[in-house]
Amino acid sequence: MSEAVAHDIHDDHGHGPEKGLMRWVYTTNHKDIGTLYLLFSLAMFIFGGAMAMIIRAELFQPGMQLVDPHFFNQMTTMHALIMVFGAVMPAFVGLANWLIPMMIGAPDMALPRMNNWSFWILPFAFALMSATLFMEGGAPAAGWTMYAPLVLQTGDAFPFLIFAIHLLGISSVMGAINIIATIMNMRAPGMTLMKMPLFVWTWFITAYLLIAVMPVFAGAVTMLLTDKFFGTAFFSAAGGGDPVLYQHIFWFFGHPEVYIMILPAFGIISAIIPTFARKPLFGYSSMVYATASIAFLSFVVWAHHMFTVGMPLAGELFFMYATMMIAVPTGVKIFNWVSTMWKGAMTFETPMLFALAFVVLFTIGGFSGLMLAITPVDFQYHDTYFVVAHFHYVLVTGAVYSIIAAAYYWMPKWTGHMYNETAGKIHFWWSTISVNVLFFPQHFLGLAGMPRRIPDYSVQFADWNMVSSIGGFAFGLAQIYFCWIVYKTIKGGEKATDQVWEGATGLEFENLPSPVPYHSFTTAPQIR
Amino acid sequence: MGKMAHAHSDDSYYVPHGTKWPIIGSIGLTTAAAGFSNYLNGHNAGFTVMFGGLLIITYMMYRWFGQVIQESEDGYYNDQVDVSFRMGMGWFIFSEVMFFAAFFGALFYARALSLPWLLGEGDGVLTNIYLWPLFDEGWPSNGPADLGGDFQTIPAWGLPAINTLVLLASGVTVTFAHWALKKDNRKGLIAWLTATIILGYFFVYLQATEYLHAYNDLNLTMESGIYGSTFFMLTGFHGFHVTMGATMLLVILVRAIKGHFTSQKHFAFEGVAWYWHFVDVVWLGLFIFVYWI
Numbered sequence: 001m002s003e004a005v006a007h008d009i010h011d012d013h014g015h016g017p018e019k020g021l022m023r024w025v026y027t028t029n030h031k032d033i034g035t036l037y038l039l040f041s042l043a044m045f046i047f048g049g050a051m052a053m054i055i056r057a058e059l060f061q062p063g064m065q066l067v068d069p070h071f072f073n074q075m076t077t078m079h080a081l082i083m084v085f086g087a088v089m090p091a092f093v094g095l096a097n098w099l100i101p102m103m104i105g106a107p108d109m110a111l112p113r114m115n116n117w118s119f120w121i122l123p124f125a126f127a128l129m130s131a132t133l134f135m136e137g138g139a140p141a142a143g144w145t146m147y148a149p150l151v152l153q154t155g156d157a158f159p160f161l162i163f164a165i166h167l168l169g170i171s172s173v174m175g176a177i178n179i180i181a182t183i184m185n186m187r188a189p190g191m192t193l194m195k196m197p198l199f200v201w202t203w204f205i206t207a208y209l210l211i212a213v214m215p216v217f218a219g220a221v222t223m224l225l226t227d228k229f230f231g232t233a234f235f236s237a238a239g240g241g242d243p244v245l246y247q248h249i250f251w252f253f254g255h256p257e258v259y260i261m262i263l264p265a266f267g268i269i270s271a272i273i274p275t276f277a278r279k280p281l282f283g284y285s286s287m288v289y290a291t292a293s294i295a296f297l298s299f300v301v302w303a304h305h306m307f308t309v310g311m312p313l314a315g316e317l318f319f320m321y322a323t324m325m326i327a328v329p330t331g332v333k334i335f336n337w338v339s340t341m342w343k344g345a346m347t348f349e350t351p352m353l354f355a356l357a358f359v360v361l362f363t364i365g366g367f368s369g370l371m372l373a374i375t376p377v378d379f380q381y382h383d384t385y386f387v388v389a390h391f392h393y394v395l396v397t398g399a400v401y402s403i404i405a406a407a408y409y410w411m412p413k414w415t416g417h418m419y420n421e422t423a424g425k426i427h428f429w430w431s432t433i434s435v436n437v438l439f440f441p442q443h444f445l446g447l448a449g450m451p452r453r454i455p456d457y458s459v460q461f462a463d464w465n466m467v468s469s470i471g472g473f474a475f476g477l478a479q480i481y482f483c484w485i486v487y488k489t490i491k492g493g494e495k496a497t498d499q500v501w502e503g504a505t506g507l508e509f510e511n512l513p514s515p516v517p518y519h520s521f522t523t524a525p526q527i528r
Numbered sequence: 529m530g531k532m533a534h535a536h537s538d539d540s541y542y543v544p545h546g547t548k549w550p551i552i553g554s555i556g557l558t559t560a561a562a563g564f565s566n567y568l569n570g571h572n573a574g575f576t577v578m579f580g581g582l583l584i585i586t587y588m589m590y591r592w593f594g595q596v597i598q599e600s601e602d603g604y605y606n607d608q609v610d611v612s613f614r615m616g617m618g619w620f621i622f623s624e625v626m627f628f629a630a631f632f633g634a635l636f637y638a639r640a641l642s643l644p645w646l647l648g649e650g651d652g653v654l655t656n657i658y659l660w661p662l663f664d665e666g667w668p669s670n671g672p673a674d675l676g677g678d679f680q681t682i683p684a685w686g687l688p689a690i691n692t693l694v695l696l697a698s699g700v701t702v703t704f705a706h707w708a709l710k711k712d713n714r715k716g717l718i719a720w721l722t723a724t725i726i727l728g729y730f731f732v733y734l735q736a737t738e739y740l741h742a743y744n745d746l747n748l749t750m751e752s753g754i755y756g757s758t759f760f761m762l763t764g765f766h767g768f769h770v771t772m773g774a775t776m777l778l779v780i781l782v783r784a785i786k787g788h789f790t791s792q793k794h795f796a797f798e799g800v801a802w803y804w805h806f807v808d809v810v811w812l813g814l815f816i817f818v819y820w821i
């Protein structure tokens with residue numbers, strides 16, 4: 001069927017997909033691999049979300065109700081690891097796979113076999129990591145940051161955790177190399193760098209971040225492994241090492257990592273807003289430069305996570321100012337999005353709603369970030385729920401919202417079906433109200449002094465915790481509803497037009513039918 | 529909606545259809561990881577399992593690279609594919625550089641910051657007085673608890689200097705091999721490649737004797753505090769990379785003998801040569817910062 005449509009605007013002479021289950025295991029097709037990534041990410045999102053529900057259920061009231069403290073800590077640790085490495089990052093890589101070749105007019109990714117491996121490492125890595133839930137001593141429970149020496153007390157789970165991270169690193173680095181090679185080498189003639197859609201640009205820069213920091217992370221956890229099993233003393237003061245050294249290496253990875261999770265989101269928002277404002281993006285080149293400066297600065301701010309460990313004053317000051325400087329290019333972006341909408345002919349379909357919510361709510365997260373960046377006040381906020389509120393605003397209403405927006409925006413292109421607009425709007429309002437009920441009170445809790453990563457708390461925190469938990473359950477349920485919407489859209493629904501959205505631009509909307517044929521741009525398109 | 533124009537369809541990019549090697553690789557990696565984990569947790573059978581996993585990985589690599597080599601020989605790869613491979617190898621090497629950077633970072637941090645603090649520098653005065661009052665030795669150090677007991681270090685101008693010469697010489701010989709290949713001088717290529725490989729493995733051999741000397745005579749072990757940690761992890765990972773590099777060169781040698789490569793197209797050779805120069809440069813860093821100063 002797709003072949004017939006395809007011949008309208010594209011002479012597809014490639015092979016169709018193979019039949020049966022093995023299609024998905026052996027595939028080298030960027031669209032198949034993109035789909036695998038996205039579905040895997042959705043599954044992990046639900047898995048990690050279930051853990052979040054356990055956390056919020058325990059915190060519904062003060063006192064110990066449901067789980068014992070050790071299991072609670074396992075939940076916070078595994079929730080974060082799964083969401084970061086299993087849900088958010090693979091979702092972006094899935095989008096990269098689906099979109100980058102189509103956006104630059106390439107027949108596929110540059111290294112298709114390696115692309116398959118990048119994906120197929122993930123389920124195995126998470127099998128190793130999840131299996132630890134059933135091991136002696138339980139799953140890792142020292143937090144996703146895995147600080148030494150606490151993490152060295154992990155039971156049998158410990159080596160599995162380390163090796164799972166090594167595998168995730170291999171997968172990410174291979175994925176990133178593939179994306180760089182694709183963008184540098186596979187652009188259609190005429191697709192100059194400064195003509196590339198911003199999603200391609202942001203992923204291009206993200207890929208460099210990945211290649212630069214994932215190996216450092218692998219090094220850090222390798223040191224943990226040898227400290228535990230082979231007698232090294234990297235993080236032991238007794239041997240002349242330093243536990244703080246671990247934090248430096250971890251956050252040298254960790255801070256660029258949070259930008260790895262937000263730069264592609266910037267690209268998505270920069271695609272969606274112009275479409276529904278029916279105006280070209282305001283300040284394209286400044287967006288490119290802002291992205292590059294954010295990426296550059298992200299390497300020199302890591303110790304803002306460590307203001308309270310006892311760094312020399314010069315360090316505290318440097319990292320404070322450097323961190324605040326990131327707000328400048330980030331502000332440029334927000335300004336450009338708002339300017340794009342200025343006097344635009346706007347409509348508010350679901351992707352646009354999520355994009356708009358992104359702009360507002362991500363900015364709230366950015367502001368709390370700025371507060372945290374001020375060293376003296378971070379002494380109060382550090383390791384409280386204020387930090388939890390901050391990073392959930394940037395990650396859930398930031399990264400995750402952009403992924404949901406992207407799903408609504410491009411799903412018609414991928415499947416050939418429109419999602420149900422009413423259902424999409426219900427999903428949006430349900431999510432957006434509940435997510436604020438969930439995370440906004442956590443600012444109050446943090447400012448009032450509630451520490452993060454604890455299963456029980458003093459009664460003064462009871463009210464807002466209950467509110468937050470109610471928001472949490474509602475938000476969780478809304479995402480089950482989202483899964484249902486996705487399922488219905490894959491299965492059927494109103495037929496999407498080739499352009500899908502009235503104001504949509506770009507090769508994938510203007511030069512390819514909906515659904516996209518299995519092979520697209522086997523001959524390069526003409527770029528105007 | 530846009531109309532398509534057709535450009536260079538006769539010279540299209542090679543996109544393989546289906547591959548089973550990645551999934552086999554994943555199974556291998558997971559088996560090895562699970563086996564080794566179990567071994568570390570005290571189950572000796574895990575070692576065998578790990579070994580099985582490594583065998584699977586080796587088999588996978590053999591077959592996967594074998595397939596790529598075959599396709600290359602059959603002329604499936606145009607210049608654009610060649611560029612993709614180059615970029616892949618280049619950025620892979622960069623990721624390796626960053627892996628070593630983590631360990632160099634640990635070394636610099638320990639030497640420049642954490643050790644001086646333990647010795648009472650800056651606001652570490654009271655730490656030193658109350659916690660480690662007798663601790664007054666700088667680098668090389670195994671820390672205030674004297675972990676692993678007294679040890680001696682390996683002087684830079686003995687074996688390490690010879691090793692530097694060996695590796696630098698191998699960097700020269702691999703370049704001679706490249707020049708020979710570019711001049712279609714097959715004999716020269718094979719001879720210089722062989723020399724490079726011998727130098728490579730000779731380096732590994734010398735490293736091994738150095739390790740034995742350290743463990744047997746100097747009491748310098750992995751357990752010798754931060755000095756032993758950084759020393760063995762940096763030189764150990766480097767030695768591992770030299771072994772891998774020399775093995776890759778060996779594959780190239782076999783291919784050269786089989787008549788693969790032309791004076792124009794020989795990316796596999798170049799990629800491995802880049803890798804070889806990379807281990808060379810890392811070694812220079814090691815020589816300077818680990819052995820010498």
Ligand code: HEM
Pocket residue numbers: 145258259261262304305323324326327330365366367368369370372373374378381382383387390391394395398399
């Ligand atoms: C304006 C930009 C931002 C600034 C100034 C900023 C600043 C900070 C600071 C100072 C902390 C440490 C707080 C503490 O532990 O006491 C922090 C934590 C965190 N931030 Fe941000 N941030 C910004 C944007 C982002 C973005 C875009 C993300 C991710 C998408 C992010 C994710 C996180 C996470 C995950 C943590 C907590 C890590 C942990 O301790 O587990 N931040 N941020």
Ligand SMILES: [Cu+2]
Pocket residue numbers: 254255258301302304305
């Ligand atoms: Cu940060």
